[in-house]
Amino acid sequence: MSKVYIALLLAAFSTSIFADKLYITLEKDNALAVVDGETGKLLKTVPLGQRPRGIAFSKDQSMLYVAASDDDTIQILDAETLKVVGELPSGEDPELFKIHPNGRLLYVSNEDDNIVTVIDLQTKTALTEIAVGVEPEGIAISRDGKWVVNTSETTNMVHWIDPLEQSIKDNTLVDPRPRAAEFSVDNKQLFVTSEIAGSLSRIDVATKQITGKLHFKVAGVDKELIQPVGVLAHPNNKLLFVALGPANRVAVVDSQAMKVLEYLLVGQRVWNLAFSPDLTRLYTTNGVSNDISIIDVDDLKVTKSIRVGHYPWGIAVK
Amino acid sequence: MGKNLRTRGFILAACWLLFVTSMSVQASTVNVKIGLLTEKVLTPPALSNLDPVLTDEGIQGAVLGVKDNNTTGRFTGHHYDLKHIEVSVGGDVVAAFKTLLSEGYQYLVVDVQAPTFSRLSMVAKKSNALLFNVSASDGALRNSECSGNAFHIIPSDEMRADALAQFMLKKRWKKWFLVKGTDKKDVDFAKAIKRSAKRFGMKLVEEKTWKFDHDARRTAQAEIPVFTQGSDYDVLVVADVKGLFGEYLLMNTWLPRPVIGTQGLVPRAWHRTHERWGAVQMQNRFYEQAGRWMSDVDYASWLAVRSVGEAVTRAKSVDVLDVKKFMLSDDFSLAGFKGVKLTFRHWNQQLRQPVLLATPRSIVSVMPHKEFLHPRTYLDTLGYDAPESNCHF
Numbered sequence: 001m002s003k004v005y006i007a008l009l010l011a012a013f014s015t016s017i018f019a020d021k022l023y024i025t026l027e028k029d030n031a032l033a034v035v036d037g038e039t040g041k042l043l044k045t046v047p048l049g050q051r052p053r054g055i056a057f058s059k060d061q062s063m064l065y066v067a068a069s070d071d072d073t074i075q076i077l078d079a080e081t082l083k084v085v086g087e088l089p090s091g092e093d094p095e096l097f098k099i100h101p102n103g104r105l106l107y108v109s110n111e112d113d114n115i116v117t118v119i120d121l122q123t124k125t126a127l128t129e130i131a132v133g134v135e136p137e138g139i140a141i142s143r144d145g146k147w148v149v150n151t152s153e154t155t156n157m158v159h160w161i162d163p164l165e166q167s168i169k170d171n172t173l174v175d176p177r178p179r180a181a182e183f184s185v186d187n188k189q190l191f192v193t194s195e196i197a198g199s200l201s202r203i204d205v206a207t208k209q210i211t212g213k214l215h216f217k218v219a220g221v222d223k224e225l226i227q228p229v230g231v232l233a234h235p236n237n238k239l240l241f242v243a244l245g246p247a248n249r250v251a252v253v254d255s256q257a258m259k260v261l262e263y264l265l266v267g268q269r270v271w272n273l274a275f276s277p278d279l280t281r282l283y284t285t286n287g288v289s290n291d292i293s294i295i296d297v298d299d300l301k302v303t304k305s306i307r308v309g310h311y312p313w314g315i316a317v318k
Numbered sequence: 319m320g321k322n323l324r325t326r327g328f329i330l331a332a333c334w335l336l337f338v339t340s341m342s343v344q345a346s347t348v349n350v351k352i353g354l355l356t357e358k359v360l361t362p363p364a365l366s367n368l369d370p371v372l373t374d375e376g377i378q379g380a381v382l383g384v385k386d387n388n389t390t391g392r393f394t395g396h397h398y399d400l401k402h403i404e405v406s407v408g409g410d411v412v413a414a415f416k417t418l419l420s421e422g423y424q425y426l427v428v429d430v431q432a433p434t435f436s437r438l439s440m441v442a443k444k445s446n447a448l449l450f451n452v453s454a455s456d457g458a459l460r461n462s463e464c465s466g467n468a469f470h471i472i473p474s475d476e477m478r479a480d481a482l483a484q485f486m487l488k489k490r491w492k493k494w495f496l497v498k499g500t501d502k503k504d505v506d507f508a509k510a511i512k513r514s515a516k517r518f519g520m521k522l523v524e525e526k527t528w529k530f531d532h533d534a535r536r537t538a539q540a541e542i543p544v545f546t547q548g549s550d551y552d553v554l555v556v557a558d559v560k561g562l563f564g565e566y567l568l569m570n571t572w573l574p575r576p577v578i579g580t581q582g583l584v585p586r587a588w589h590r591t592h593e594r595w596g597a598v599q600m601q602n603r604f605y606e607q608a609g610r611w612m613s614d615v616d617y618a619s620w621l622a623v624r625s626v627g628e629a630v631t632r633a634k635s636v637d638v639l640d641v642k643k644f645m646l647s648d649d650f651s652l653a654g655f656k657g658v659k660l661t662f663r664h665w666n667q668q669l670r671q672p673v674l675l676a677t678p679r680s681i682v683s684v685m686p687h688k689e690f691l692h693p694r695t696y697l698d699t700l701g702y703d704a705p706e707s708n709c710h711f
Contacts, residue, residue, distance in 0.1 A: 093599075111599050112606075114389055133393065134386045135599055153596065154624075154653065155390040156631070171393040173631065177653045196651060196659040222688050222696060224658040246657075 020276045022283055022317050024292060025052035025066060028310035032066065032082065037276050037283070037317065040294055040304045046082045049075050054096045055314035058121065059103030064316065067094035067108065074108065074119070079318065089126045091117040096138055096180075100163060101145040107161075109136035109150060116150050116159075118166055128166050132159045140181035140190065147205065151178035151192060158192055160208060170208045175199045182231045182240075184255065191240060191255065193228035200228055200242055202258060212258040221247045232273040232282070234297075241282060243270040250284055250293075252300055264302050266293035274315040285312040347397045350387075350636050352623055353423035354380045354402040355438075357411050357430035362560040370610075376429040376452060377402055378608040379616030383623025385607075394631050398623070412437055419445055424638045427622045429615060432456040439465035446638050450622035453615045456506060460666040460702060464709035469625070469645070470668040471618040475510035477701035478585035481673035481685035482555075482578055483514035484699070488687065491552035495575075496525040497545075497567065498557035507580065508557040523549040528563050542570035555579045582677070585685070588617035589676040594684075597655040621660070621669065625652050656684070658697065666709040670697040 020037035030050050034043045049068025056065050057079065064077040067090060074094055076086040090097070090108050097108035099121070106119040115129045116136055133155025141148050141163075148161040156178060160170040175194030182191045183205070190203040202212035216226045227245035233255065234240065240253040249263040250270060267286025274283050275297070282295040286305075292312055294304040354377065361371055380400055387398040401423065403414045411434050418426060424447045428438060432454040442449050443465065451459065451470045460474055486492065494515060498508040508525075515522050526545065546554065546567070554571055556579040558564035564581030576582060590611035593601065604612040604620075612620075625645060630636055633644035644650055646667070651659035656672045663670055675682045690699040698704075 093602075112602050134389045135596070154386055155393070156628075156653075157390070157393060159393075168393075173394075176628075176651050176659060196653045224695065224697070225688065227657075 020278075020281075020317055022274070022292070022315060023055060023064060024285060024308055024312045025055050025314040026309035026311060027051055027053060027287070027313040030068075031309060032077075033308040033312065034082070035292065035306060035308060037281060037294075040306045042306060042308055045309060048084075049073065053313045054094065054108070055316045056097065056099055057316055057318060059099065059101075061318055065097070065099075065106070066314075067097055069093050069095055074106070086124065088119050088121070088124055089117075090119065091115065091126065091129065098139040098141045098148075100141055100148070101143060105163065107139050107141065107148050107150070109139055111135050111137065114152070116148075116161070130159075130161060130166060130168065132168070133157050138178065138180040138192070140183055142183045142187040142205070143185060144187045146187070147183075149181050149190060151181055153177050153179070153195075156194075158190070158203065172203055172208050172210065174201050174203075174210070175213075179229045180231045182233050184233055185235050185237050189255070191231050191233065193231050193242060195227045195229060195245065198223060198226040198228060200231070200240075200253065200258070202255070214253065214258045214260070216242070216244060216247070216251055216260065218244070218247050218249055218263050221249070230270075230272040230284075232275065234275075235279065241273055243273055243284060245269055245271070246288075248286075250282070250295065262300055264295055264300060266295070266302055267291045267305055271313060272315050274317045276317060283315055283317065285315050287311050287313065347391075347395050348636055350391075350396055350398045350626065350630055351421075351423045351425070352380070352384065352398060352400050352626060353418040353426045354400060354619070355411065355415060355418065355426060355428050355430065356402070356404045357434055358404060358407050358409075359431065360407055362562060372610070372613065374608070375613050376427070376615040376619045378604065378610075379452075379612065379619030380427055380623050382604055382607055382616075383620040383627070386620075387623060387627035390627060390631060396627075396630055396636070398627065400623075412441060415441060419447055424448065425626045425641075426450065427452055427619050429453045429619070432459055435459055435468070436463050436465075439463075439468045442467040448626075448638060448642055450618075450625070452618035452622055457510060457702070460668050461708050464666050464711065466667070466711035468667060469622070469662060470666070471622045471625075472614065473585075473587050473671060473673055474668060474701050475507050476513060477668075477673055479507070479510040479514035480517065480700045481585045481675060482511075482583070483518040483520055484685050484687065484690055485583075485675055485683055486520060486553060486578070487518045488689075491576075492519065493521050493523050493551045494553055494555050495546065495549065495551035496522055496555045496557065498525070498527055499560070499562060499564075500527060500529060501560060501562075503559035504557045504580075507559055511555055511557060511579065523551050528558070530562070539570060542567055543572045546571040546573070551575060553578050554582075556581050583682055584676055586674045586676050587614040587671070588612055589674050589681060591676065591679060591681050592655070592674055595655050595657040600655050617654075621652060621654055624654075625650075625669075628652055663698070663704075665704045665707045666702060668701060670695065672697065673700060 022035040024033040050070035054067035066075045074088040074090040091110040094108045118127045133152025135153040138151040150159045158172040175197030177196040192201045200214045204211045226247040230243040232241045240255040242251040252262040268288035272285045284293045291305045291307045384398045384400045405411045427450045449468045455475045498504045554577045556564040629641040629644040654660045686699045692698045
């Protein structure tokens, strides 16, 4: 009886409306870790295919897609049972992928073959392959669905793909080893991280030209170790969060001024980022320290780190 | 010259990638001609027939580099051609080099012996052509014999020796027993080892020359324990570049001591077990093309071709002077799967890069460690630094 009472009290005074769950791919464990976002408790770990990396929910959140890179497939999991219910023909070595806002098309980069594969999620077939630069990596899709971009790590370009024609319309040369890309919420700007250059570029979507650039500098950290990877735009269209890899920091960036507001110390080799649905928390996967960090977005403070398994890589939140 | 030269045209065909109809192709294409010159040397007698003799070393690296450049070139309107000339043992390398120059090749990836390299750089001076040294690790080429036309992609002996010394310092294995062969390359590597020992506070407790007056194969168990007896030491450092006796030192020393240098723990530009920083993709792409693992010379050849590609793309020019200027500018940086950007040192045009310390089946460490401080970049703790250099262009 008292348990119910406490639960009711907790529910009443809890500031967070959503009890979110984090789904984290563990690259070396071939598994998926499920973590409670609010309490930071590791709820369970379920087996996946080999070298799982990219992860995302279907538009209706009933399915979870996971790129099992060494199995050359994207696994389809039932989001409730976390059982594998199917596969997508991703092509070889799938890594990062994104789902178009129409909920039907999935774009995945095939690093070894220099192509981006377009998959129809309804028919579970590969629609087409788009030839891009050497070692395609990051994929981003504008919220209005008009542009799909892909970064190629050795060609050092952003390829602008028109999703109506599935063809490249333009290319923007960026700093060496571009990794992740993210559109601003108003779809007017694209942000791209360059791992080797230690920089963040802002590209104007209309002209495809670079309009701003920022080089990260962290006191006491060798500039060679500052390797920006994952980037996430806050819906307020002002803040941008950038994971700095082996610099073990997340940079909080004013995206209009292209200035760093703060560097937050997280786990080692911070890689990918995700918000809680209510935007109060930011989660980071830290590949080398085998944990995730939780950041309070309002205070910009790191509140927790949770050990989840070997090489946490991708993260999806529900 | 005729029969010494074997021109290979297959590469040109291999470099065209198939276009996909949806591709946006540049209207006009500018050609960039890259030459590859290989000087064949007598293959030293093998200790065992475990490793096949490579007949396409360097070539496969350059071919992959041109392929990668052309993938990028589709978007920038550049097309890269590669022409390879192989000069057989004792052939006229300078004549072959001049042939390439006369055909308009100004970017030359060069896999030749150090004395030949010096001769070629004299010729190159007259024509502004750029040479990319992918195999000669001699310190002299980067110092007294340096040339403004030469870029050194392969790490020097001194960079390799410094990498070893830094790791030994970290391990506190500071007492060294040096065993060297009689070949000039062995003597040079031993010299680099002694320089590094002094730089990083190592103590050379003994130095011996292996004179090849025994058949090591039959007598390794008997000869080497006696040979390595005497002073106490932490590690045995071996300088046997051609691999004629070094392998026999392992597990045959009088005292139980690790072996480092040209055998045992070896400083390398590339290694087949290297897989960090996206290197897996590189290993896979290379293996798929060549049917074998990438060697140091292949890696250097790939980097040489890529540095031309990178400079052409960013300088938006195929002019050799523009490209050279860009390669030496602060804007140039090359991604080489070593976790940091690779750039050129202004004082001798050596490519800055981490050195891998490898045993046959694993990477032990990637040097330098960031604890080795330097006012410019910690990468400059390896090899000749600006104040030590006597290179004057």
